[in-house]
Amino acid sequence: MSVCIFCGKPAGFFHSKHSECVRKHENGKHEIEDLILNIPTSSTLVEDVASRITEIAKRSFILENEQYTLSVKAWSEAVDHSLHGGILSDEAEQRLIGLKEALSLSRSGLEATGAWVRVVKSATIRDVLNGVIPRRMSLEGNLSLSLNLQKGEQIVWAFNASEYLEDKTRRQYVGGSSGVSVRVMKGVYYHVGGFKGRAIDRTERVHVDTGWVVVTNKHIYFTGSHKDFRVPFTKVVSFHPFSDGFGITREAATAKPQFFITHDGWFAYNLVTNLARL
Numbered sequence: 001m002s003v004c005i006f007c008g009k010p011a012g013f014f015h016s017k018h019s020e021c022v023r024k025h026e027n028g029k030h031e032i033e034d035l036i037l038n039i040p041t042s043s044t045l046v047e048d049v050a051s052r053i054t055e056i057a058k059r060s061f062i063l064e065n066e067q068y069t070l071s072v073k074a075w076s077e078a079v080d081h082s083l084h085g086g087i088l089s090d091e092a093e094q095r096l097i098g099l100k101e102a103l104s105l106s107r108s109g110l111e112a113t114g115a116w117v118r119v120v121k122s123a124t125i126r127d128v129l130n131g132v133i134p135r136r137m138s139l140e141g142n143l144s145l146s147l148n149l150q151k152g153e154q155i156v157w158a159f160n161a162s163e164y165l166e167d168k169t170r171r172q173y174v175g176g177s178s179g180v181s182v183r184v185m186k187g188v189y190y191h192v193g194g195f196k197g198r199a200i201d202r203t204e205r206v207h208v209d210t211g212w213v214v215v216t217n218k219h220i221y222f223t224g225s226h227k228d229f230r231v232p233f234t235k236v237v238s239f240h241p242f243s244d245g246f247g248i249t250r251e252a253a254t255a256k257p258q259f260f261i262t263h264d265g266w267f268a269y270n271l272v273t274n275l276a277r278l
Helices: 019-037 048-057 064-083 091-101 107-113 115-129 142-145 265-275
Strands: 010-012 156-174 182-187 188-192 200-215 220-224 228-232 236-242 245-250 257-263
Touching: 019 048, 019 064, 019 245, 048 091, 048 188, 064 107, 064 115, 091 115, 107 115, 115 156, 115 265, 156 220, 200 265, 228 245, 236 257, 236 265, 245 265
Parallel strands: none
Antiparallel strands: 156 200, 156 257, 182 188, 200 220, 220 228, 236 245, 245 257
16 A cells, blocks of 8 residues: 655555645645745745745645745745836845745855846846945956956946947948940950949948946946957947847947847846936
């Protein structure tokens, strides 16, 4: 006779679990998910929520490793749901971090889902909107040393493996003729030149380099294998939002748009536009 994989009691022949135990298990999982999803807006103490989760897991036959996996997933979903309405409030952020600590959720586990960096990015935008220069990221090693930061300049964020693009205008002629050769006398020819036709300018967006886009409170830096430059916020006349990055147009009569593919357009665009207003 088989035993139930949940309660450990006899389950009868050809059965590995009781239907009632399965129901308790599934209901318990949903209860835990709901508690964590509601944590950003709940008024219940974080410690009480954590205790409640432990109690539910125990009576619902949810083992420790399953509880951990379930909690990481629900915590990440709670972050995403909260960000649908904009950036996280300071209170919501503190409650999420408090529950992370109470449930012993590792930072690496939350980084794997992308939720942790989304919380940090949200907090970074919130700082800037409040007029505070964020100090949530620091660069170490050669990259940090290679940037010639000005006095009072603070690194706010750095985007690795970012693509830098420029608009290039190429001119071509269409509808032309190569001309003809007219015989003037035996062995002597006079070449009548043709015309090139009309010129057509075509603008192409081309990849120039790949590297780091570093945003400070004063400049946008790009450093790659072939190209390095910085653009002061005071010289940017317009910003252009894209789903995977942002573009800028400098203050110059012949300036052409420049584009930075950071792979997180919403965050990058909101970061640079709000920093430019400080």
